[in-house]
Structures are given as C-alpha cells and as structure tokens.
Amino acid sequence: MNFDIPIDQWVTNFVDFLLEYGQSFFDILSIALETLTFGIEDSLMFPPPWLLIILLTGLAAWRTNWRFAVFTLASLMLIIGMDLWQETVATLALVMAATLVSLSIGIPLGILAAYKDWFERIIRPVLDLMQTMPAFVYLIPAAMFFGLGQVPGVVATIIFSMPPVVRLTNLGIRQVPKDLLEAGLAFGCTSWQLLRKVQFPAARPSIMAGINQTIMLALSMVVIASMIGAGGLGDTVLRGIQRLDVGLGFEGGLGVVILAIILDRITQSFGNNGIRR
Amino acid sequence: MSAHLILENISKVFGLNVEAGLEALRQGKSKTEMLESSAHVLGVRDINLQIERGELFVIMGLSGSGKSTLVRMINRLIDPSAGRVLVDDVDVTAMSNHELIEVRRRKISMVFQSFALLPHLSIIENVAFGLHIAGVEKKQAMERARQALKLVGISEVADHRPDQLSGGMQQRVGLARAWVTESEIMLMDEAFSALDPLIRTEMQDALLALQQSAKRTIVFISHDLAEAVRIADRIAVMAEGEIRQVGTPTEIIENPADDYVRAFFRDVQFSRLFTAGDIAMPGVTPGAIPGTKSSMLEPVSATDLLEDILPRAAETEESLPVADTQGNIMGFIDRTRLLEVLARGRVK
Ligand SMILES: Nc1ncnc2c1ncn2[C@@H]1O[C@H](COP(=O)(O)OP(=O)(O)O)[C@@H](O)[C@H]1O
Numbered sequence: 009m010n011f012d013i014p015i016d017q018w019v020t021n022f023v024d025f026l027l028e029y030g031q032s033f034f035d036i037l038s039i040a041l042e043t044l045t046f047g048i049e050d051s052l053m054f055p056p057p058w059l060l061i062i063l064l065t066g067l068a069a070w071r072t073n074w075r076f077a078v079f080t081l082a083s084l085m086l087i088i089g090m091d092l093w094q095e096t097v098a099t100l101a102l103v104m105a106a107t108l109v110s111l112s113i114g115i116p117l118g119i120l121a122a123y124k125d126w127f128e129r130i131i132r133p134v135l136d137l138m139q140t141m142p143a144f145v146y147l148i149p150a151a152m153f154f155g156l157g158q159v160p161g162v163v164a165t166i167i168f169s170m171p172p173v174v175r176l177t178n179l180g181i182r183q184v185p186k187d188l189l190e191a192g193l194a195f196g197c198t199s200w201q202l203l204r205k206v207q208f209p210a211a212r213p214s215i216m217a218g219i220n221q222t223i224m225l226a227l228s229m230v231v232i233a234s235m236i237g238a239g240g241l242g243d244t245v246l247r248g249i250q251r252l253d254v255g256l257g258f259e260g261g262l263g264v265v266i267l268a269i270i271l272d273r274i275t276q277s278f279g280n281n282g283i284r285r
Numbered sequence: 286m287s288a289h290l291i292l293e294n295i296s297k298v299f300g301l302n303v304e305a306g307l308e309a310l311r312q313g314k315s316k317t318e319m320l321e322s323s324a325h326v327l328g329v330r331d332i333n334l335q336i337e338r339g340e341l342f343v344i345m346g347l348s349g350s351g352k353s354t355l356v357r358m359i360n361r362l363i364d365p366s367a368g369r370v371l372v373d374d375v376d377v378t379a380m381s382n383h384e385l386i387e388v389r390r391r392k393i394s395m396v397f398q399s400f401a402l403l404p405h406l407s408i409i410e411n412v413a414f415g416l417h418i419a420g421v422e423k424k425q426a427m428e429r430a431r432q433a434l435k436l437v438g439i440s441e442v443a444d445h446r447p448d449q450l451s452g453g454m455q456q457r458v459g460l461a462r463a464w465v466t467e468s469e470i471m472l473m474d475e476a477f478s479a480l481d482p483l484i485r486t487e488m489q490d491a492l493l494a495l496q497q498s499a500k501r502t503i504v505f506i507s508h509d510l511a512e513a514v515r516i517a518d519r520i521a522v523m524a525e526g527e528i529r530q531v532g533t534p535t536e537i538i539e540n541p542a543d544d545y546v547r548a549f550f551r552d553v554q555f556s557r558l559f560t561a562g563d564i565a566m567p568g569v570t571p572g573a574i575p576g577t578k579s580s581m582l583e584p585v586s587a588t589d590l591l592e593d594i595l596p597r598a599a600e601t602e603e604s605l606p607v608a609d610t611q612g613n614i615m616g617f618i619d620r621t622r623l624l625e626v627l628a629r630g631r632v633k
Pocket residue numbers: 299300326327328346347348349350351352353354355
C-alpha cells in the first residue's frame with residue numbers, strides 16, 4: 009500500500025492562512041506579551057540583587073521552614089557567585105509571565121469543564137495532544153507568528169504549560185463532596201457564591217497542585233525556548249552545548265535546578281488548604 | 286390558623302421520563318413494579334403532612350424508604366415531581382430561583398448527617414456561614430455566631446478547624462450553623478446517626494434544650510427508633526416511599542396502623558430509652574426539698590437509665606427523688622409513673 013495524506017501540507021497551509029489574515033492580531037498579542045514580560049523582568053532587575061534575595065528568603069521562611077530558607081539564601085548566593093543573576097532573573101520573568109497567562113486562561117477553562125460535560129469531552133483530547141506533543145514542535149509556529157526572542161518563547165511556554173491547571177481545576181471542582189454543595193445551597197448560596205465560597209476553596213489543594221505543575225512545565229519549556237532566542241538560563245545551557253563547554257552548561261543547568269526547587273517548594277506550600285506545615 | 290409547614294400530595298420519581306413515571310405511580314404500581322416495568326425509581330409517593338409551628342416532627346423508616354428525598358423537597362434541594370410544599374401558606378414549589386434563595390436564607394435551615402462543615406473555614410466562620418451568605422454584616426455575624434457556639438457549649442473551639450474536632454463536636458457546629466440563622470424551620474437529616482450512642486443521647490439533649498429556649502419547627506429524620514420516641518412530638522413512619530402512620534409516639538405504640546408499624550415498634554425497650562431525668566415529675570416527696578440536696582431517701586441520678594433504677598424502685602414503696610448533675614433534687618418518680626412509662630413509653 010502506498011498512499012499519502014499530506015498533513016504536513018495542511019498544517020503549513022493553515023499557518024500561512026493565519027499569517028496572512030491574522031497579522032494585526034498577532035502584532036497586538038505580541039506587544040501585550042512583550043510589555044508583560046519586560047515589565048516583570050524590569051521590576052525584578054530594578055532592586056539590587058540582595059534585596060530580592062532577602063525577599064525570597066523571607067517568603068521561604070514564612071511559607072516553609074527555616075531549613076529551606078537557609079537553602080534558598082545559600083543557593084541564590086551561589087547563583088550570584090556563578091555570575092548568572094541576570095540570566096536567572098530573565099528566566100524567572102519568562103516563567104512568571106507565561107504562568108500568569110496560563111492560569112488566567114486555564115483556570116476558567118477548568119471551571120467550565122467541571123460545569124459542562126460537553127466541554128470536558130471536547131477539551132480532554134486537546135489537552136492530551138498539547139501535553140504529548142514534543143515541546144520542540146511548538147517552537148516552529150511560535151517563531152513564525154512572533155519572530156525570534158522572548159515573545160515566541162512565552163507563547164510556546166503558555167501552550168505547553170497550560171494543561172495541568174485546566175485538568176486539575178476541573179478534577180478538583182468535580183470532586184467537591186456532594187454534602188458540601190448541599191450545605192452551600194441549603195443556606196441560600198447563589199451559583200456564584202457556591203463557586204466562590206464552597207467549590208473553589210474546597211478544590212483548592214487540587215487547583216494548587218495544578219498551578220505547581222504548570223509552573224514546573226513552564227520552567228522546563230523556557231529552557232527549551234532559548235533555542236528561538238528567549239534568553240535566560242536556557243541560553244547559558246545552549247551556549248555550553250554549542251561550544252562543548254561542559255562547565256558552562258553545568259552552571260546553567262544548576263541555575264535552572266535551583267530555580268525549580270525554590271518555585272516548587274513555595275508554590276506547594278500554598279496547596280495545603282491554607283494550613284501551614 | 287393553618288399548619289406551619291404543609292406537604293400536599295408530594296411525589297418524587299427518579300428516572301429519565303418523569304411523566305411516564307408519574308403515570309405508573311397513579312396506576313398504583315409498587316416501588317418494585319415500577320423499577321421492573323419502567324426503570325423508574327420511586328422516591329416518595331403522594332405524601333400529605335401538616336407540621337405545626339414549634340413541633341419536633343420525626344420522620345422515620347428503614348434505609349431507602351425515601352426520608353432524605355422527602356426532607357430535601359421541603360427546601361427544594363430536590364424538586365418534587367408532583368405536589369406542593371407550603372410554608373406559612375406560601376407555595377415554595379412555585380417560587381422563582383431568587384425567591385427560593387431568600388427562603389433558604391431566612392426561613393429554612395438544614396443539618397446534615399455527615400456534618401458538611403467547610404474544611405477551609407474555622408469553626409466560628411462555619412457557624413457564621415449562612416449569615417455571611419445572606420449578607421449580614423461581618424461583625425454582627427461573628428457576634429451572633431459566638432452566641433450560638435456558646436448555646437451549644439463549644440465556645441472554646443471557635444478558632445479551630447473542623448478536622449480538629451470529634452464527630453459530636455462537629456455536629457454541634459452544624460447545629461449552631463443552622464440555629465444561628467433564626468430560621469423558623471430546621472431540617473435535620475439523620476443529624477445524629479453518625480455519632481456514638483452516648484454522644485447521640487447528649488446531642489438529643491442539646492437539641493431539646495435549644496428547643497426549650499426558643500421553639501422552632503424541626504423536621505428530624507431518623508432510622509433510630511429510640512431516638513424518635515425520645516425526642517418526637519409526633520412521628521411519621523415511612524416505608525417504600527409512603528407514609529404508613531402519623532401520630533404521637535404513644536399513639537403509634539398503642540395503636541399501630543398495620544403489621545409493618547407494629548413490627549417496627551415491637552422491640553422498643555423503654556427501660557433503656559429513658560433516663561430518670563426524662564420522666565421525673567415536679568413536686569415534693571416526703572422529706573425532700575426541691576432545688577436543694579436535702580432528701581430522706583438517697584436520690585437517683587437524672588442520667589440513670591430506668592433499667593438501672595428498677596432495683597431501687599423495687600426496694601421501697603416511697604417515691605424516688607431524682608437529683609440533677611449538681612446533686613440538687615429536680616423531681617421525683619413514683620411507681621405508677623414508672624410502670625406507665627415502661628408499659629407505654631408515655632413521657633410527655
Ligand atoms: N438521585 C437519585 N437517583 C435515583 N434514585 C434515587 C436518587 N436519590 C434517591 N434515590 C432512590 O430513592 C429511594 C429513597 O432514597 P432516600 O430518600 O435516600 O432514602 P432514605 O433517606 O430513607 O435512606 C431509594 O430507593 C434510592 O435509591
């Protein structure tokens with residue numbers, strides 16, 4: 009048997025079509041994302057590094073314990089010692105911008121999926137596709153629509169990192185015990201009050217787990233996005249590979265790991281229903 | 286004046302085609318027949334009840350007899366397939382969503398078997414939940430919640446979380462949450478069934494004490510015979526979605542409507558149901574002065590089960606003084622009284 013289904017051709021045509029007719033839309037989107045990303049990066053770079061380090065250490069001490077606060081302090085000092093502060097902040101800004109957008113789209117989608125079975129049936133395969141598609145694939149259309157640099161990096165990251173928060177918001181809200189819903193209704197909640205005062209808080213551990221996973225995926229994608237010029241720690245790793253400089257690559261990788269551990273622990277601490285430790 | 290809460294020809298059929306289900310119901314098919322012939326589940330069939338203001342009305346029946354379905358149709362957590370619910374002569378079943386929400390906020394509250402406390406709120410915030418939802422100003426809501434916590438005797442845990450409390454304590458919170466809204470009607474679906482027997486009796490006493498302080502109309506669901514007889518003004522006995530008999534505990538025990546009800550009540554042991562305090566009559570016995578610790582005969586404790594005071598009653602011709610938990614004489618029990626209660630369960 010020998011027949012050819014030209015999916016590659018279709019996708020190319022579709023992207024061409026979007027490029028031709030959606031250019032102004034992508035331009036506006038591009039400006040918005042650029043403003044967001046640079047805004048975050050600038051405000052993180054504005055204070056001296058030691059101030060940011062103290063703030064992060066304080067946050068770690070408040071949300072976790074003193075041991076992790078010490079780790080945070082020491083590992084951030086290490087980053088300064090490796091002369092990777094600027095790259096780390098750039099990566100952090102990209103992650104924050106992408107996560108912000110991911111959550112503000114993903115959480116409402118998750119809520120909708122929990123309320124409407126038909127929407128869950130539609131979105132489930134889409135999410136599966138988004139998550140199983142190799143991350144690199146997103147880089148190509150992102151670069152075509154938004155050129156090279158931070159913005160396409162953020163776009164690819166948003167798409168790649170959104171599925172967990174949609175999934176776990178949906179799951180969390182669906183799993184709220186029936187008796188809590190009955191209690192809410194019996195005391196006269198409107199549908200909006202039921203969502204705000206009962207379903208959302210009761211689903212909070214699950215939603216926070218989703219947010220945590222989204223942030224972790226965003227971080228991993230940001231590193232990959234350096235291939236289309238997103239900069240930051242990924243760029244350091246990339247240069248290490250290109251020059252076969254093991255030391256440089258390792259330093260970049262270490263920076264990513266440190267960032268990952270700090271973000272992971274701190275976001276996890278918000279998941280346990282507001283009860284600390 | 287008509288009754289506070291009236292259920293008129295209320296039926297509920299679960300299934301895809303409610304019309305067909307109702308038709309089967311009109312033809313008088315039994316619950317099993319309906320399930321076999323048309324795959325409809327009969328929830329409740331053609332219920333008529335009149336519940337008076339301030340009454341503690343117990344609905345009892347075996348699991349699956351339709352009690353939860355019935356009580357949920359009063360505040361429309363479940364919509365009836367047919368029939369009307371009237372509160373103060375106003376038809377709840379005809380209300381818009383907006384009106385229904387108002388009724389739930391102001392007129393009907395609910396206590397759940399599983400407590401259903403919100404895990405992310407502190408105890409006091411849980412108690413204030415209904416007020417908060419109804420838009421009561423925060424400071425005032427907290428003050429009222431604090432009062433209600435005091436009323437159910439657990440002020441000290443106001444700032445705890447629900448999962449730090451025992452089952453009995455959690456249900457006190459559930460009780461306070463419903464009581465604090467000052468709703469005239471309180472629905473309690475097996476509210477005490479998940480608790481240990483000893484705690485359950487305590488909670489029944491707590492409820493009766495609340496009911497003494499301010500009369501509310503309470504619809505109390507139970508599958509526990511002892512509980513029903515102990516607290517009810519009137520009891521409705523349900524089976525297979527229908528009401529078999531309505532009456533005071535004594536009426537039902539003395540005159541069961543059918544064999545089902547008779548079998549249901551056959552095993553009541555009043556000697557284990559009531560305490561000396563439950564049946565003590567006010568008044569003076571020779572040598573005992575009410576409200577003091579002074580008595581000739583050694584008093585029995587108000588918390589003793591009748592079973593435990595029988596030997597004492599056998600020993601003496603005199604009435605037995607009953608002492609409350611402080612040791613003060615609160616009343617007495619004579620032989621006639623004791624025998625009457627043991628034979629017929631007549632308490633009130
Ligand atoms: N949502 C539902 N769908 C279908 N059948 C139901 C539903 N809710 C209750 N039933 C059925 O209605 C009958 C009465 O149930 P319920 O009111 O919960 O009884 P009880 O509270 O007395 O144990 C049972 O046969 C039960 O299976």
